[in-house]
Amino acid sequence: xxxxxxxxxxxxxxxxxxxxxxxxxxxxxxxxxxxxxxxxxxxxxxxxxxxxxxxxxxxxxxxxxxxxxxxxxxxxxxxxxxxxxxxxxxxxxxxxxxxxxxxxxxxxxxxxxxxxxxxxxxxxxxxxxxxxxxxxxxxxxxxxxxxxxxxxxxxxxxxxxxxxxxxxxxxxxxxxxxxxxxxxxxxxxxxxxxxxxxxxxxxxxxxxxxxxxxxxxxxxxxxxxxxxxxxxxxxxxxxxxxxxxxxxxxxxxxxxxxxxxxxxxxxxxxxxxxxxxxxxxxxxxx
Amino acid sequence: xxxxxxxxxxxxxxxxxxxxxxxxxxxxxxxxxxxxxxxxxxxxxxxxxxxxxxxxxxxxxxxxxxxxxxxxxxxxxxxxxxxxxxxxxxxxxxxxxxxxxxxxxxxxxxxxxxxxxxxxxxxxxxxxxxxxxxxxxxxxxxxxxxxxxxxxxxxxxxxxxxxxxxxxxxxxxxxxxxxxxxxxxxxxxxxxxxxxxx
Numbered sequence: 001x002x003x004x005x006x007x008x009x010x011x012x013x014x015x016x017x018x019x020x021x022x023x024x025x026x027x028x029x030x031x032x033x034x035x036x037x038x039x040x041x042x043x044x045x046x047x048x049x050x051x052x053x054x055x056x057x058x059x060x061x062x063x064x065x066x067x068x069x070x071x072x073x074x075x076x077x078x079x080x081x082x083x084x085x086x087x088x089x090x091x092x093x094x095x096x097x098x099x100x101x102x103x104x105x106x107x108x109x110x111x112x113x114x115x116x117x118x119x120x121x122x123x124x125x126x127x128x129x130x131x132x133x134x135x136x137x138x139x140x141x142x143x144x145x146x147x148x149x150x151x152x153x154x155x156x157x158x159x160x161x162x163x164x165x166x167x168x169x170x171x172x173x174x175x176x177x178x179x180x181x182x183x184x185x186x187x188x189x190x191x192x193x194x195x196x197x198x199x200x201x202x203x204x205x206x207x208x209x210x211x212x213x214x215x216x217x218x219x220x221x222x223x224x225x226x227x228x229x230x231x232x233x234x235x236x237x238x239x240x241x242x243x244x245x246x247x248x249x250x251x252x253x254x255x256x257x258x259x260x261x262x263x264x265x266x267x268x269x270x271x272x273x274x275x276x277x278x279x280x281x282x283x284x285x286x
Numbered sequence: 287x288x289x290x291x292x293x294x295x296x297x298x299x300x301x302x303x304x305x306x307x308x309x310x311x312x313x314x315x316x317x318x319x320x321x322x323x324x325x326x327x328x329x330x331x332x333x334x335x336x337x338x339x340x341x342x343x344x345x346x347x348x349x350x351x352x353x354x355x356x357x358x359x360x361x362x363x364x365x366x367x368x369x370x371x372x373x374x375x376x377x378x379x380x381x382x383x384x385x386x387x388x389x390x391x392x393x394x395x396x397x398x399x400x401x402x403x404x405x406x407x408x409x410x411x412x413x414x415x416x417x418x419x420x421x422x423x424x425x426x427x428x429x430x431x432x433x434x435x436x437x438x439x440x441x442x443x444x445x446x447x448x449x450x451x452x453x454x455x456x457x458x459x460x461x462x463x464x465x466x467x468x469x470x471x472x473x474x475x476x477x478x479x480x481x482x483x484x
Binding site: 006052053056060061062063108109112113114168169170171172173216219220221222277280281283284 | 376377378379381382385386387390392393394395421422423457460462463466
């Protein structure tokens with residue numbers, strides 16, 4: 001089976017699993033809170049298993065934490081769903097949970113001597129706080145109707161995949177980011193159903209998993225701090241729809257502005273990474 | 287022959303005999319050689335797209351070889367390879383090999399081998415069993431090592447040479463990228479070593 005066909009099958013299977021769970025949760029209404037992040041979790045775990053094989057537990061290889069993050073961060077997805085009602089539970093629960101999730105993979109880089117203890121602690125704290133902020137500000141997108149939110153989140157996966165491929169030079173991390181975007185893309189199809197929403201937990205968990213993959217690319221592959229910073233800022237673009245100034249605009253404008261930023265800025269960053277890659281020779285095709 | 291001269295000659299012969307005896311006993315002891323990285327090579331090859339073989343090498347490594355000619359079972363080898371020194375003649379491919387797709391060299395900067403058993407096969411060949419650790423996974427491997435020569439280098443130091451070729455399955459070390467047709471699972475490794483007596 002060709003690599004392209006295999007990737008398509010993997011993305012299709014994961015998207016199907018996520019889509020069924022999202023649809024089920026939406027139809028059952030009260031279960032939406034639980035099923036929305038569960039769809040992301042199951043979908044990502046499936047695609048990881050197919051791309052990378054069965055991970056160990058506890059992982060010997062720190063990059064395998066991405067798989068376990070999909071499962072262990074599920075309670076964060078549920079917390080994000082009830083965040084508005086139990087603000088303090090979300091604030092402290094998610095912050096501590098985030099630290100607990102980011103510490104194990106990156107502690108390995110302190111052990112191997114690649115990061116000093118001070119740098120390692122600073123990175124882990126930054127990743128945890130940054131991801132918490134991203135999830136907090138973006139989770140309300142899950143209540144938005146229409147194709148805008150899933151389409152923007154899927155596009156973010158495409159931009160991330162491009163930067164991880166040409167910038168970080170890790171084909172597997174790029175493939176995981178891209179296929180996670182494809183899983184989010186099934187939300188575009190489901191959004192055609194009247195009244196369908198992704199759910200806060202699903203949006204929060206997808207963004208968490210993006211951050212898990214991108215920070216892994218910074219720590220273990222060649223993604224630069226600048227590239228990670230740019231990806232992080234771009235991850236906020238879907239949430240621009242929630243700005244009061246944009247809320248007053250037409251649905252088309254609310255969708256087009258974040259998309260334009262994503263495509264132009266993200267596309268330029270991928271273009272620069274591609275040019276840098278080609279300048280090195282560019283004759284290696286993975 | 288004057289008595290004084292005879293006595294001196296006998297004393298000198300006694301000292302010589304003691305020296306020869308002690309030299310022989312030193313020769314019977316295991317001898318330690320430091321791997322000379324300039325004159326040693328670790329080369330690997332793997333099949334690409336089920337078509338041609340891609341070759342690569344590691345440029346930085348160190349280790350010791352202990353040789354006991356009288357009792358080969360007492361011989362041993364320890365090797366430490368810098369995973370970041372992988373060199374396939376293409377910088378982008380080398381970056382990819384260092385990435386989490388292959389060696390994950392930031393977390394696992396060293397690949398190590400430590401022998402656990404050496405068994406004599408014939409006068410020039412031994413079978414070495416040992417543990418190879420790569421990407422945090424340790425697996426036992428067995429290799430037939432051939433003695434290739436012994437001599438002295440330009441500095442007059444005693445040197446010894448060995449060579450071995452063996453095959454590993456990279457999937458056993460969690461190096462799974464491209465297994466579905468891109469790159470073969472089997473990797474053939476050749477280790478040609480020259481050691482300098484310590």
